[in-house]
Amino acid sequence: GDYLEFSDLDINTSYKVDQDKVQQRLADYSKSFDEGKIQxxxxxxxxxxxxxxxxxxxxxxxxxxxxxxxxxxxxTKLEELKA
Numbered sequence: 001g002d003y004l005e006f007s008d009l010d011i012n013t014s015y016k017v018d019q020d021k022v023q024q025r026l027a028d029y030s031k032s033f034d035e036g037k038i039q040x041x042x043x044x045x046x047x048x049x050x051x052x053x054x055x056x057x058x059x060x061x062x063x064x065x066x067x068x069x070x071x072x073x074x075x076t077k078l079e080e081l082k083a
Contacts, residue, residue: 016067022074030081045075 032039040048040059047055048063049071063071 017069017073019073021066022070022077025074026077026081029078042075042078045071045078049075 029039040055040062044055044059048059049068051068066074
């Protein structure tokens with residue numbers, strides 16, 4: 001797509017990134033997606049990764065305790081999934 005690829009951005013893993021949490025959410029996301037549940041889309045996630053306050057206020061409750069780095073990792077994994 002025409003979005004910035006986060007792989008170019010290098011996720012700073014010096015932040016606390018809970019890989020298991022992200023992996024679990026990935027499984028849930030795919031499942032919910034199949035069930036047609038509304039979740040933050042990739043576009044929304046990109047905006048959250050960009051620290052967009054509006055995106056965080058809309059979707060932050062679903063990503064309670066998540067760091068921006070974890071959101072970026074989640075995006076990267078989602079992209080791999082869709083690729």
